[in-house]
Amino acid sequence: MSGHSTYEPKSGLEKWLDSRLPILRFTNDTIITFPTPKNLNYWWTFGGILALMLGIQIVSGIVLAMHYVPHVDMAFNSVQRIKRDVNFGWLIQGMHANGASMFFLAVYVHIFRNLYYGSYKAPREVLWLLGCVIYLLMIGTAFFGYVLPWGQMSFHGAVVITNLIGALPVVGHSITTWLWGGFAVDDPTLNRFFSLHYLLPFMIAGVVALHIWALHVPGNNNPTGVNVTSASDTVPFHPYYTVKDGFAISVFLILYATFVFYLPDALGDAANYIKANPLVTPQHIVPEWYLLPFYAILRAVPNKLMGVIAMGGAIASIFVLPWLDTSKVRSMRYRPTMRLYYFIFVLDCIVLGFCGAHSPDDPVFPISVSLQLLDANLNSFVWLSRIAALFYFVYFWVITPLMGLTETPLPVPETISSPVLSHPAATPAGAAASPEKRG
C-alpha cells in the first residue's frame, strides 16, 4: 500500500502464489517492513489495542449469540442463564460486557492522542473521518448491545434514546414507531436491535480496513508532528512496533482482566439486574459511562429538540475538526498555549461525564449556601453541565480556529531525527536501520 514493496518471494510456492494472489506481499508490506517513524511513544499503541478489542468483542459476541434468546419473555433469563449455567458463560459474558468499556476506554485514548499530536491534519483528514465513522458505529453497537439483557436500565435507556428521535418535527413520531415496530419498545424492537447488534461490528471491521488503508498511504504521524523525510527517520514495523504494541497490549489486558475477574459489575448499573418493566421507570436513568458526556450535553439544554441538536452537534464538531484547525503545526509539543486549552478540554470532557452521571438538580458542592441567580440554582449539575457544554463547543469552534492564527509556536525540528541527533551521544543515522537484521 505504501507503493514500494520490498517483498521477495523465496520458495517456488511463494513465487507461484505471489503472481496469483500477492497476499504474502501485502502482509509483508503492511505489518512487517512497513516504514514507521522511529519515535512513536506508547500513546501510539492504542490502535493495536483497539484492533484486539474488536476481535475479542466479535468472537465473544458470536459465542454469546449461541445462548441468548432475543424475546421479551426470555431475554433477561437467558442472560442470567449464560452467567450461571452455561459452561464458562460467566467468563465469556464478562469479557463481552467489560470488553465494551475497555474498547471505549482505548478509543478515547486514541482520539485524545490524535487531538494532542494533530494527527487529523492534512494529509490524514480521510483517516480521521473514517475513525469518526468507526466511533459512531461503536456508539450504535454499544447502544443496541446494552438493550439486549432486557433489564430495567436496558429497557428505559432504549425508551429514552428512541424518544430523542421523536423530538424531530413532523416526521419524528413516524420514525420512532418505525424503529420500534410497534407503539412502544417491545418484542419487535428487541429482535431488530439484536440483528443490528450482530451486524454493526462487521461494518466496523470493514471501516477499520479502510482506516488502516488510509493510514498506510501517508504513514503514521509521530510525536514531533514533522513529516518523515528519509529512511533514517523510520524503522520497520516488525519487530520494533509489533513488540512495543505487544507489550502495551499485555499491560492493557491486565487492566481488562482486573475488571472481568474482580470487578465484573463495577461498570454496570444495579438496576439492570431487575427484569424490564414498562410500567415502572427507575428513579435515575443513566447511560453507560462512555456516553455520559453526550448525555450531559443533551440535558444541559432545556428544550427537547435543541438538546438533541446540541448532542448531535457535539459529535459533528469532531468530524469537521480538520477544517476548523488553522494551525500548520501538528504537535502540541510546539504549541504551548494551545496545549493549555487542550488539557482544559480533556478536563472539560471528564466534567461533562461527571455531570451526566448525576441528577441535574443535585448540588455540585455540598454547601448550604445557595448560589441563586434569578430562578436558577447555580450550584447544580445542570448548570455545571451548561458551562462545560459551552466550553466544549467554544474549544472546537472558537479556540481551535483562532489559536492557529494568533499563537506563536515554538521552533519545530526540521526532521524527526534532529532532536535526537543534537544529543552528543547520538549514534550515526545509518546505525538505526541495522538492528532489525538480527531479528
Added chain:
Amino acid sequence: MADTVAGASPDHHVSGDDPNRRDFIHIATGVAAAGIVGGLAWPFIDQMNPAGDTLALASIEFDLGKVVEGQQVVVKWRGKPLFVRNRTAKEIQEAIKGDGADLRDPATDESRHKAGKAQWLILVGTCTHLGCVPTFGGGEYGGWFCPCHGSVYDTSGRIRKGPAPKNLEVPDYSFLSDTKVKVG
C-alpha cells in the same frame, strides 16, 4: 496514440449509423435497475413498521369498577402504561381552575375527558419528554411527577413545569357502558 484515435473514429461512425438500438438497451437496463431498487427499497423499509398482529392487539377493554375514587390503575396498552384515574371532586376543581393558568400546551380540562365523565381521566402514561413513566400524585399540582427529568403534570395531565413539551396524551377511547371503556 494517433492509431487509437484513427481506429476509434470509424468505429464511432459505424455505431453512429444505428445509435438507437444501443441507447435503448442502456436506457432500458438503467430503468429496470432503478425500478428494481426502488421497488425493493420500500418493502425493506416498511417491514420495520408495526406488523399486522401488533396492530390487531392494539385495543383493550377495561372495567372501571376496579378503580376507587382518588386512585389510579395502570394498565398495559400497546406496550405502554395507561393511566386510568378516578378523580376526586377536589382534583376536578383544581383541574378546572388550571384552565386559566399560563399553560405550555393549552387545553381545557373539559377537552381531556368525555362529556359528563369528569371523574374519569384516561391518559397514556409516558412522559412527553423522553418516555419515562411519571409517578402518581407527585409534584406540586397533585397530578404526576416524572422522576427522570422533573416534569410536573397537573390533575388534568397537563404539563406545568419541567422539560416536557406536551400534555400527557389522551388516547382514543369510548365508553361501552357506564363502567366499561374500550381503548384504541
